[in-house]
Amino acid sequence: MAFEELVRLGEFVWEVPQDAALRMRVPGRILLSEVLMKYLERGAIQQVANVATLPGIQKWSLAMPDVHTGYGFPIGGVAAFDVSEGVLSPGGVGFDINCGTRLLVTTLFKEEIELRIDELTTTLFEAIPSGLGSKGPLRLSEKELNDVFFGGAKWAVNQGYGNPADLKHCESNGCLDGADPAKVSPLAKKRGKPQLGSLGSGNHFLEIQCVDRIFDKKAADRFGLKEQQVCIMLHSGSRGAGHQICTDYVKMFQAASRKYSIELPDKQLACVPADSQEARNYFSAMAAAANYAWTNRQVMSFWVRDVLEQKFNTTATLVYDVAHNIAKLEKHTIDGGRKEVYVHRKGATRAFDKDASYGIEQPVLIPGSMGTASYVLHGTKKAMSTTFGSTCHGAGRVLSRKAARRSLTWKGVTEGLQRKHIAIKTDDLSSVPEEAPEAYKPIDEVISVVSKLGISEAVARLTPMGVIKG
Amino acid sequence: MQKNEFLEHTADVTFKAYRRDLNELFENAAEALESTMVFLCEVALGDSCTTKIGSDSCENLLYDWLAKLLITFEIGRFAVEKCFVRIVGLSLTAGCLSERLGQTGTD
Numbered sequence: 001m002a003f004e005e006l007v008r009l010g011e012f013v014w015e016v017p018q019d020a021a022l023r024m025r026v027p028g029r030i031l032l033s034e035v036l037m038k039y040l041e042r043g044a045i046q047q048v049a050n051v052a053t054l055p056g057i058q059k060w061s062l063a064m065p066d067v068h069t070g071y072g073f074p075i076g077g078v079a080a081f082d083v084s085e086g087v088l089s090p091g092g093v094g095f096d097i098n099c100g101t102r103l104l105v106t107t108l109f110k111e112e113i114e115l116r117i118d119e120l121t122t123t124l125f126e127a128i129p130s131g132l133g134s135k136g137p138l139r140l141s142e143k144e145l146n147d148v149f150f151g152g153a154k155w156a157v158n159q160g161y162g163n164p165a166d167l168k169h170c171e172s173n174g175c176l177d178g179a180d181p182a183k184v185s186p187l188a189k190k191r192g193k194p195q196l197g198s199l200g201s202g203n204h205f206l207e208i209q210c211v212d213r214i215f216d217k218k219a220a221d222r223f224g225l226k227e228q229q230v231c232i233m234l235h236s237g238s239r240g241a242g243h244q245i246c247t248d249y250v251k252m253f254q255a256a257s258r259k260y261s262i263e264l265p266d267k268q269l270a271c272v273p274a275d276s277q278e279a280r281n282y283f284s285a286m287a288a289a290a291n292y293a294w295t296n297r298q299v300m301s302f303w304v305r306d307v308l309e310q311k312f313n314t315t316a317t318l319v320y321d322v323a324h325n326i327a328k329l330e331k332h333t334i335d336g337g338r339k340e341v342y343v344h345r346k347g348a349t350r351a352f353d354k355d356a357s358y359g360i361e362q363p364v365l366i367p368g369s370m371g372t373a374s375y376v377l378h379g380t381k382k383a384m385s386t387t388f389g390s391t392c393h394g395a396g397r398v399l400s401r402k403a404a405r406r407s408l409t410w411k412g413v414t415e416g417l418q419r420k421h422i423a424i425k426t427d428d429l430s431s432v433p434e435e436a437p438e439a440y441k442p443i444d445e446v447i448s449v450v451s452k453l454g455i456s457e458a459v460a461r462l463t464p465m466g467v468i469k470g
Numbered sequence: 471m472q473k474n475e476f477l478e479h480t481a482d483v484t485f486k487a488y489r490r491d492l493n494e495l496f497e498n499a500a501e502a503l504e505s506t507m508v509f510l511c512e513v514a515l516g517d518s519c520t521t522k523i524g525s526d527s528c529e530n531l532l533y534d535w536l537a538k539l540l541i542t543f544e545i546g547r548f549a550v551e552k553c554f555v556r557i558v559g560l561s562l563t564a565g566c567l568s569e570r571l572g573q574t575g576t577d
Contacts, residue, residue: 071481
């Protein structure tokens with residue numbers, strides 16, 4: 001699809017008209033600045049248009065400012081489907097179900113750990129397994145794994161990995177209702193069983209960060225953030241379990257789409273009616289994977305706290321934990337009426353205007369690329385009315401991994417981090433170029449767009465001090 | 471003839487595999503996948519295994535073959551350096567030369 005077909009509706013809103021492609025049921029809306037427009041791929045525009053053809057889609061097929069081409073749905077895509085007339089699609093969630101971000105805040109300040117940042121980074125690297133195919137130290141029985149799928153972070157807290165207060169500061173309290181381990185294949189369980197409590201690889205990371213700037217003091221105070229305070233950010237998901245669940249159901253749904261006579265412009269959009277048994281099975285399995293991911297981040301948080309206790313005789317409080325690859329059953333106001341919809345957020349974060357745990361808008365965590373800033377924001381009423389309560393999830397890739405490896409070296413990237421006094425630890429130096437800032441859009445611009453659009457508001461900026469790359 | 475060509479994709483690993491025949495296609499696709507997970511030149515061949523898969527279409531057979539290699543890597547902790555594929559109808563038999571990898575993380 002050509003850039004020329006986009007119609008500008010506002011400073012940051014570009015429409016893919018409903019007649020731009022065959023069978024589009026709604027227009028597409030791509031949220032971008034002119035600066036970010038140069039990174040927009042034709043393939044991503046086409047995917048926004050393709051999603052708009054799916055049955056029961058509400059209002060718009062959306063793309064956040066960090067949009068780039070994905071599997072079927074674009075990454076940075078948001079689409080809501082009517083529960084009776086719409087569909088559920090694993091491609092609209094992603095392979096890493098409940099890939100998400102968690103932020104812990106410590107009682108330490110930058111000057112207390114600056115001289116020991118290498119030591120802290122190394123100790124955390126040794127405490128938390130990371131890398132391709134990494135395994136966690138937990139040895140779960142089949143029953144315990146099923147309990148993880150069913151109970152999520154609550155299971156972890158009950159086992160002693162954290163405290164009940166953590167659950168209040170998790171999206172969905174760290175556990176999505178409706179999970180059913182019986183809908184998870186034996187192979188997904190086999191893959192997930194040894195991996196609980198591990199970071200994974202690729203763009204998964206643990207970062208030691210410092211609150212560099214506060215934009216909204218009232219919200220920062222409520223979230224417990226002060227300038228120069230040391231935080232720990234975790235980015236990880238459901239590991240092999242989630243990947244296999246998505247794989248299983250994509251394969252199943254490719255056949256089922258034909259059974260239900262759903263015409264697909266791209267088979268990667270395989271989907272089934274939301275009120276079908278297949279959809280219910282997928283949702284139950286997806287919820288199980290989501291719960292695994294929350295458990296994973298909860299267990300890793302326990303080890304982070306353990307290290308902080310050992311090294312600095314202190315602990316860390318959970319600020320929040322958000323998912324950015326998930327489908328949720330939510331009620332939204334659409335055309336003046338309240339409607340129940342399945343909101344698919346793939347590389348997009350929930351940004352609600354209310355959060356029970358803080359009594360104000362929901363915290364939103366947006367990690368930047370390696371070596372750049374990350375942001376804490378909060379949700380808004382505007383997000384509720386324009387993006388189904390959603391915002392971006394990160395910086396968004398602009399270079400393929402292949403292109404990044406071709407144009408950058410691990411030595412160059414790590415030297416760049418060292419010049420900024422950022423410690424780095426990883427098992428795989430060869431993959432470091434893939435996560436370099438040059439491989440991503442400028443995070444400050446992405447945040448600027450979502451703030452100016454009013455779909456999330458900046459609370460604080462965090463800058464990295466130490467990076468553990470998975 | 472070129473074996474594989476990796477394509478640009480900002481989210482996923484994408485490649486084209488070339489072949490003189492179907493068996494070679496599956497062998498080249500396997501090599502492409504394995505090369506994304508390990509440095510193949512560093513795999514010291516010491517183990518071997520045989521894999522048998524059946525499927526309902528050629529496309530699904532390729533998918534299932536690559537999925538099998540992924541599981542072998544992740545769960546079995548084997549890196550396959552070379553394989554010899556024989557396809558008859560929609561059934562595949564492959565002899566694979568591999569190395570057992572060290573565990574990542576604790577064991």
